[in-house]
Amino acid sequence: MPRTVALLTTLLALLLPDGAHASMRNVILIIGDGFDDQHVTMGRNYLAGMSGKLKVDDLSFRASVQVETLSTSGAPRYVADSANTATSLATGKVTSMGRIATDIDDRDVMTIGERAITAGFKVGLVTTSSLTDATPASFLSHVSARSCEGPEEVLGSTYYGIPQPACLADARDNGGPGSIIEQLVSSGASVLLGGGQKFLAQTTIDNETVAAMAARYRFQVVSSASALAAANFEQPLIGVFSEETLAVRWRGTDGRIAEATETSWLHNLSDYLGDTKEPDVMDCEPNPEYADTPPLAMMTQTALEHLSTDNDQGFFLMVESASIDKQSHKRDPCGSIGEIEQLEEVLEQALEFADAHPDTLIIVTADHAQAAQILPEPTLYSGFPIPIYSPGLTARINTPEGSVMRINYATNNGFSEEHTGANVPLFANEVGARLLRPFLRQREVHDAMMLFLLGAVTPGLGEITP
Ligand SMILES: [Zn+2]
Numbered sequence: 001m002p003r004t005v006a007l008l009t010t011l012l013a014l015l016l017p018d019g020a021h022a023s024m025r026n027v028i029l030i031i032g033d034g035f036d037d038q039h040v041t042m043g044r045n046y047l048a049g050m051s052g053k054l055k056v057d058d059l060s061f062r063a064s065v066q067v068e069t070l071s072t073s074g075a076p077r078y079v080a081d082s083a084n085t086a087t088s089l090a091t092g093k094v095t096s097m098g099r100i101a102t103d104i105d106d107r108d109v110m111t112i113g114e115r116a117i118t119a120g121f122k123v124g125l126v127t128t129s130s131l132t133d134a135t136p137a138s139f140l141s142h143v144s145a146r147s148c149e150g151p152e153e154v155l156g157s158t159y160y161g162i163p164q165p166a167c168l169a170d171a172r173d174n175g176g177p178g179s180i181i182e183q184l185v186s187s188g189a190s191v192l193l194g195g196g197q198k199f200l201a202q203t204t205i206d207n208e209t210v211a212a213m214a215a216r217y218r219f220q221v222v223s224s225a226s227a228l229a230a231a232n233f234e235q236p237l238i239g240v241f242s243e244e245t246l247a248v249r250w251r252g253t254d255g256r257i258a259e260a261t262e263t264s265w266l267h268n269l270s271d272y273l274g275d276t277k278e279p280d281v282m283d284c285e286p287n288p289e290y291a292d293t294p295p296l297a298m299m300t301q302t303a304l305e306h307l308s309t310d311n312d313q314g315f316f317l318m319v320e321s322a323s324i325d326k327q328s329h330k331r332d333p334c335g336s337i338g339e340i341e342q343l344e345e346v347l348e349q350a351l352e353f354a355d356a357h358p359d360t361l362i363i364v365t366a367d368h369a370q371a372a373q374i375l376p377e378p379t380l381y382s383g384f385p386i387p388i389y390s391p392g393l394t395a396r397i398n399t400p401e402g403s404v405m406r407i408n409y410a411t412n413n414g415f416s417e418e419h420t421g422a423n424v425p426l427f428a429n430e431v432g433a434r435l436l437r438p439f440l441r442q443r444e445v446h447d448a449m450m451l452f453l454l455g456a457v458t459p460g461l462g463e464i465t466p
Contacts, residue, residue: 025121025314026307026360027112027449028350029089031135032343033082034325034336034370036424041374042333042407043340046284049401054340055347056364061433063426065440067368068094070104079421082325083146085367085442086138092446098165100134100180101142108142112450113316117188119454122315124191124303125184128296128339129322130244131194132180135367139318141183143167150199151210154179160415172205185214185238190315191306193299195242197223214238225294228302233309239299247289248323250338253282258331258393258409267387276387278378281396281404284334296321297345304353314359316453319346328370329416333395333407336372354429361431361452365445366424371417377406 032039044054068088069080081097088094091101091109101111113123125136132149147164148154155173156166170176177183181199184192200211200221211221219238222228231237259279267274300319307315321343327335347364354360377396381388392410399405411418426445428436435448 023312024308024357024359025453026353026357027314027316027453028304028353028360028362029316029318029449030343030346030350030362030364031086031089031318031320032324032340032364032366033129033135033320033322034328034368034419035321035340035343035364035366036369036420036422038372038374039324039328039336039340039366039370040425042372042405043337043344045374045405046337046397046399047341047344049399050403055344055351056427059347059362059364059427060430061428061436063428063436063438063440064423065365065426065442065445066423067421067442070094070096072096072104074104079419080368081134081146081419082367083134083138086135088442089365089367089446090138092443092450094443098146099144100137100146100148101139102144106144111139112446112453113139113189113318114187115450116316116453120313121453122190122307122311122313123188124307124315124317125189125194125320126191126296126299126303126317127194127320127322128246128248128342129194129320129326130196130199131184131192131238131240132196132199133194133245133322135320135322136192136194136318137180137184140187140189141180142177143170143180143183146180149180149196150202151179151182151204152202178204181210182213185210185217185219189236191237191303191317192219193228193237193239193241193294193303194320195240195244195246197240198243200238200240225292225298228294228299231302231306233306237302237306239294239302241294245323245326247293248287248327248335248338249290249293249295249342250284250334251287252332252334252395252397253285256282256395257335258333258395258407260393261389263387263389272386274387276389278389279394279396281398282334283398284337287335287338295345296342297349300346300349304349308353308357314453316449319350321346325367325370325419328372328409331371331393331395331409331417333372333397351429354431359431360429361435361449362429363426363432363436363445363449364428365426369420369422369424371409371411371420373408373410375406375408377404
């Protein structure tokens with residue numbers, strides 16, 4: 001037995017109460033998509049106040065996670081997407097952007113979700129995105145491109161008019177395992193909750209809809225909060241509550257997002273001349289489109305009850321607050337902050353569950369950093385007799401503690417902001433504190449979850465072998 005494995009085995013024995021085998025072992029992985037430290041701080045400033053604390057701040061362990069991404073030829077790339085980062089978390093393998101649990105040579109890589117199911121654990125995925133979006137997809141499916149969400153898209157699709165990659169070898173028409181949604185419903189998962197009605201409505205082979213295929217795999221299929229509340233825990237459960245991404249909880253005043261600073265005509269003559277007009281201050285307000293959307297915490301509570309019913313072995317549950325990222329792409333800070341509030345509510349439920357089930361590892365982390373930055377209000381140089389303003393887009397938000405928080409977006413001039421390349425934070429409960437280190441590479445988060453759940457580490461770390 002290699003020395004590192006012996007050490008890990010000893011560590012695992014220490015984690016078990018009284019040296020005995022625990023009866024139920026659970027992992028709850030909460031992913032805030034794009035939940036980098038700028039967003040953590042935005043959320044804290046708005047939801048708890050500058051000197052307050054979020055629930056994530058009260059967890060006993062905190063680490064910094066280096067995100068790793070490869071080019072298609074295997075060279076390092078310094079900014080990730082949600083597909084390659086979710087693949088790192090789900091498989092311990094670093095891959096290229098857009099890939100779902102496949103390596104750069106297009107080989108399938110086993111996921112912690114699949115290994116957990118094989119070992120007799122229950123598995124659940126809960127998200128505010130479509131179930132077929134990159135983060136949930138990477139835990140229970142394998143395709144060469146994230147765009148291959150349904151039986152139509154697997155044959156090719158467009159996004160904003162731009163052709164997206166097909167995954168022809170994966171199509172069931174060609175003898176493959178199918179698109180992401182087809183692989184999810186045949187994965188052996190116990191609970192799948194999020195958006196994605198449009199993919200369940202599509203037709204797979206033999207003129208069968210994906211919804212009918214799901215029913216054939218014994219899934220009860222629900223599409224409303226009331227049906228979710230009435231779901232039984234004997235059958236696997238799939239809930240889809242919108243066509244794709246779920247509506248977000250908050251928005252800016254009347255739907256406002258970050259805006260450009262206006263400059264006077266004189267400013268065209270010189271950077272040192274003219275006047276500027278900053279965007280007006282805005283409030284965060286309820287998003288009317290959210291009204292009937294089941295809260296992420298409600299979906300999580302249902303998943304926890306379902307996964308822990310008649311289950312002595314334990315489960316792996318991934319919960320994603322997806323739109324911290326999606327609203328940052330849209331330059332909508334209130335949208336992101338409302339989704340941070342949803343993540344906090346999920347964490348509260350996870351902690352309550354762990355109180356009653358001590359062998360529960362809780363990890364909260366982000367997949368990659370995002371575009372938002374918190375800037376001074378007003379600019380540090382406001383006393384200078386020249387116009388100083390950000391070339392990016394600005395939102396100035398009234399905070400509940402009576403101040404103004406200025407959020408800026410300036411990664412590009414296009415319709416959608418870019419991800420950024422900073423480390424991301426990770427927070428964990430006491431169980432995680434014994435497994436993790438203050439600095440981690442993202443694939444090592446997978447290895448720690450595998451070690452805790454299955455007592456085995458899969459290749460990916462290099463020095464550790466099963
Ligand atoms: Zn994104």
